[in-house]
Amino acid sequence: MDDEQTPVVEAVGVAKRYGPTVALADGRLSVLPGETHGLVGRNGAGKSTLVGVLTGLLKPDAGDVRFNGEPAPSLGDRAGWRRNVACVYQKPSVVGELSVAENLFLHRQPRGRFGLLSPSKLRRAASDLLEEWAVPVAPDVPAKELTVEQRQLVEIAGALSHGARFVILDEPTAQLEARAIARLFDRLATLREQGVTFLFISHHLPEVYEICQRVTVFRDARHVVTAPVAEMDTDALVAAMIGEARELVRLGEDRSPVPADAEPVLELENVAVQGIFEPVDLTVRRGEIVGVAGSAASGKRELAEAVVGLRSRTGTIRAAGRTVRPASVPDSLKAGIGYLPGDRNVDGFVSVLSVAENTTMTVADRLGPAGLVLPKHRDAKARKAIADLDVHTSGPDQLVGELSGGNAQKIVMARALASDPDVLVLVQPTAGVDVRSKESLLGAVDAETRRQRGALLVSDELEDLRVCDRVVVMVAGRVVAEHERGFAEAELVAEIEGIGDV
Incomplete structure (x- = not known):
């Protein structure tokens, strides 16, 4: 690939703040024509903010974005953005009650005589578009009946119909099983041959090595490195993602080991949520903080929601010896479970x-x-x-x-x-807070467990996990590893990102 080519998209010095919070300090990216370019980084690294800027949904406080060497459209020119870039998100953006054809031509349906909508023209245009991009879906099918794989291909076809030849794929494999992932990757390879360029965002690093030609790493809201994947082994990639071990939070270093015979305060036996995670056996003892780490699609958050009664589940949960009814928040509270949800702005207050x-x-x-x-x-x-x-x-x-x-x-x-409560269930307890607040929040968890409560701390933030007595790792709905306090950060991150024998 010729480095002298004009990039399909180029971002230089992009910055974005929300009050005192720095979402992006130095966003840099250059994607060349015809490549699949990986974008990786830990949670909070700035990836989502950059995507918002690249798609015209966010106005940067500083920096420039160019498409094919030309300045990006103004934020109000939505048609101009659609001609340059499209994003297929992990969550569906199709309207389930409309047909595939109606979704493909939403707000631009073909019209017939007297300016009236023409169902026959709509179906024909949709059929031609689906055939052009080899999407094996009938235009009359309601979008809600599509599989995740089909929905993604329909969204890609719709994006390409606007003229864009640059598509951002945000965690496209998170909800796909192995055979569907293989088919998706085959389609991406074919689309590349037809002149489509992709930015591929994934927490599963082996996929980056499988389909990407180059990769960019973000860390702490900044660009760290861009390199050909063939020249960057997994150890180097993980090291770029986590940097040197940070000492922002050193709480709990003097915690005494929890005796193996300490009273269980939370017991999970064969707990599962259908289609999300497989049966889990897990015990939290009095005085113990047990961390659960994993990517967004690992099932870790859903595990916490099952424990506190927000999700239907199978299996048995006991809190301080009391069996907790499934899918009952009031019963979880009565059983002595306290809960801190993962998104304070939606569920927290x-x-x-x-x-x-x-x-x-x-x-x-x-x-x-x-x-x-x-x-x-x-x-x-x-x-x-x-x-x-x-x-x-x-x-x-x-x-x-x-x-x-x-x-x-x-x-x-x-x-x-x-x-x-006897046991705290905490999901991303320090998300989006400053260092002093992190210390206060994690200090509270440390202090409460020293008073013989237990804590289930669900996160993949290293500062959160360092305070834990044990950490289990979930990948694709399965518990794949367990670590004692003092774990090797690179090993843990590698497991979370799907590297190794997991």
Whole structure:
């Protein structure tokens, strides 16, 4: 491949901030015509932000984007962006109730006499497009009946019909089984021969080596390296992704080993969620923090949701010896399980309610006689949480929506602790917070387990996992490895990314 070619897309010095949070500090990327270019990096590395900029969904604070040597369209010129780039996301963007043909020509349906929509022209145009790009799907099929594999091919065909010959594939194999992945890769190879260029984003590094010619690594919101995959072995690639071992969080280094005969506080026996993860056996003992690591498609978050009653599941879960009913959040709370969800903005708090109301939401029936909420009791509990977690707030009456991300996350932690649980289930507990907030949040987990609670900490952030006594790794719905405290970071990341005998 000739390096003198004009890149299909080139990003230079792209930066994006959200208040104090740096989402991207130095985004650089150059994708050459006809290649499949890998983009890899840990969670929070800046990949999603760059994709938002490359597709015209985000306006960068600094930097430039060019397509085929020309400046990117203005943000308002959606047709111009569609002519240059398309993105097929892990989550479907098709409208399930419409047919394949209607999805392919959404907002641009062919018209017949008197400007009326023409179903026959629509079907013919869709058939021609599907045939041109060899997508084996009938145009009249409702999109909701498509397999994930078919849906992705339909979305690619729709993107190409706008004139784009550069397609971003965001975790395209996350929901595919092995044979479907092989078929997808065959189609991508054929499309490359027809002049289509791909940016391939994946947490499964062997796929990068299988189909990509070059790879770019992002770390800590910055470009680290771009190199031919043939010149970068897996050790070098993982090292570029994690960098040198960081010392941001050294909490828990003096934790004593949990005795093997310590009382179980959370027991999972053959727990499974159909189509998401296979049966899991796992025990958390009093005083122990057990980490669960894995990529977004590993099943780790769904495992946590099954434990707290948010998902239907099979198998048996016991908390402090009490069997927990499946798919029952109230029963999980009664059993002594506290929960910190993975997305505070969606599931973690109610922004228009106060700090006190959010903190005590799960224990409102305990704040006064006959289930009444006495403000003095509610505010007293909130003030204690504010002090314990070092929440920077004007007081219990301040709206949570007015707090910084780190302080809002502390309120979500306070809510998880409010019921005095025996076991905490924490999903990405330090996502999107600053270093000081990370230390406070992980310090709280460390302190609570020293009081003989247990914790199931679901994350793949190394700072989170370092505080754990044990870490299990999930890949594609299976537990594939377990590590004691002091694990080798490169080995753990390699397992998460699917490298090795997993």
